[in-house]
Amino acid sequence: MQKIAKKEFTIALVGNPNTGKTTVFNALCGMRQRTGNYPGVTVEKRVGFIENDDYILELYDLPGLYSLRATSNDEKITLEVLTGRLDKSKKQDIILYILDASNLKRNFYLLLQLLELNIPVILVLTMIDIAEKKGIKIDLKELQKKLPIPIFAINAKNHEDITRLKEGLIKSISNLENSRTNFDIKNYYPKNILEYYNHCLAQFHQFFANHHINFSLTYPDIFLCLTDQNEFLLYINDLLKENENHPQILQELKDFIAHIKEGSKEFMIFSNAQLIQARYKIIEQILKDVIKQEETQEKKTFTETLDSFLIHKIWGLMAFLLVMSIMFQSIYTWASPLMDWIESFFNFLKEWVSSSGLFSPLLESFINDGVIGGVGSVVVFVPQIAILFLFIAILEDSGYLARASFLMDKLLSWTGLNGRAFIPLISSFACAIPGIMSTRVISDDKVRTSTILIAPLMSCSARLPVYVLFIGTFIEPKYGALIAGFCLFAMHSIGLILALFVSLVLNKKILKTPSITFIMELPEYHIPSFRNIYFRVIEAVKSFLKRAGTIIFAMSIVIWALTYFPHDEEAANKHIQPFMQDLETLIRMEEEDLKNGNPFPERRIQIELLQKEIEKEMASFHLSNSYLGRMGKFIEPVFRPLGFDWKLSVGILASFPAREVIISALGIIYNVGEANEESESLRTKLLNEKFPDGTPVYTPLTAISLMVFFALCAQCMSTLAVIKKELGDWKYPVYVFLYMTSLAYIVALIVYQTGKWLFY
């Protein structure tokens, strides 16, 4: 038998947020799905497949939205995918519209807009059980009569229902091929409104034809044009970008729109509100005999009962604090053993490379400090990302995330942010990377951008070792535990407080977001779906490794090269010459001891100590003479007013890729070998370090100045890479780097100079 090629169809999954759309998508496609990004924007693209003997169906899980009025990235992408503007070959064949049956009226609003697009729509009603609990009875037969399109009622968690939907989907597709129904939603529209829309469409068509632009508008475009002219022009601007006369066309378009709007009165349309109300009138007409609201005895639903506790003035805040502290603790405590394990695994690899003797010193350093170190610095973030997303998926899927945002909105509203920004910001106290990735829960693009830009100012856990070292060395011994504790608290607060002001300036002066507000549905509580959580976590980890990971890895190699080269062996040997002479003397003495038959065990210890000393001296010499070290010396005058000497300057430069590196860098610079924030030898060295004129380098004031600098500076290339990934443009990490570094410098300068003036 001859093999027939399978027929391919693209299907767009559309729905309001919180309708269980993603649950349906995951249930339909199972593991056969992949994720990516739409070109140019950072809206997540999820595509899944259903296949049988005759068909291949490609499903696009589009973002959840309430309207096709293209004012946010999510809405623009949805409209572009549906109309095929984004990719002509991928015009959607069918729309699968998921509706929440317990909330039909509002869900129908977007449905009308979809039906206006003239793409076949299949309806899927979910949450019938919740509707019934609310006393809402839906007459499916009546609905079918009013809307002659395929309609399914399913429970997305029921396996049989999903199989039935899959079969039904394929059946309706084969029906579509044979006979196009001539159902047209526009028959329901009031005459004046329909005429006005068609009038506008024709006028625009004429306008674009006059300008030789092959471009057609849809009803939702017209609606956007009438309700929000600025957004419409922005949108058209994006679409016309490639046209060379587009500034001129846009100017003409402005006048043209004014003309069209002027014409609305002829059609008895006096306000935009009328257009929205007209849609809801149609919905009422359709749903009139479909929905039967039974009188409930005003009994509180499960969600209302839970809410009277969870958003209560006192209990609500306490529950919120509890949830946050559990989440925060878990990121710290669950992730750290995993992170330690990852670190020791990579250390084991490094030791193996060193001891194998297979590689030249250059290659060994490249493999260990460049490649393995680079991969390690990517993988080490995975546990935190996975755990944070596990929590976020549970909180979001259950409906609690919306309540948390509701509780916290007021705290952030004065800065131009809204409640949605709270969890990303609090997560950034553990680590800015998962924090920034979690800004995906923010639906408003501008709020999301400014949240990402301030998140790195939150004092992440990598700053903690720096605080521990300097507070433990300079503050605690002198001023006691109470002041030390306050100091630690102050370091965590300074970033947060400044971040809020940065956000205020950003939103009011730079992004200019006057109309930012907070409109959010509070969905019914649900038991989270295991499958949704699983995919959420896997996606987060995968996209981090794939897109941010490659950038972090490449940067690691560059940084390695800067700290390794020029690696002048000859100069280094000359530098350690005096030590070598001592060593030779010691070895000669040991040999003599042996010859005299008088072995002296302490001699061996002396030799080994000196050998270690030489090793440290070599490492220190190479680092301070590397390109990075030279840059540190060169830049010292810049850091002097902050109270830092050249060694600290080298340390600061070396820790730009990752701030926690400062401790091991200081360890190398001060010849104490491998160091951590608790090591006594490093602390003693720091306390005794003197400037050439004999004054101590480190005073408590220098320590504070340094900690302030670290609290505010953008010393984390992984964060910068993630910002690039999430906002899709290199200019954002560049802004962040510049503003944070200057902020750090200025504040540390003020602290040091004021302190010096006051106390010394």
Next chain:
Amino acid sequence: MDSFNFTTLDKIQLNQEVIIKKIHHNNSNMTRLMEMGIIPEEKIKILQVAPLGDPIEVSIMEYKLCIRKKDAANIEVIYAKNS
């Protein structure tokens, strides 16, 4: 009878059901709210006020929505007759 008792949504007591009369439609946010069902003739009531005084949770159509008082002040309402 205070059937002429117009006021705005931000000034309504908790759980008092009112009817939307008019939307002061001056920005994109209000368009969004109307699209989400806040339109004249619909019943609306405030269910909760956030612990810090803003935003508020309202019940509209068959669902619950969180909005700021600033936006609620643009929603003109009238008391339902039987209350």
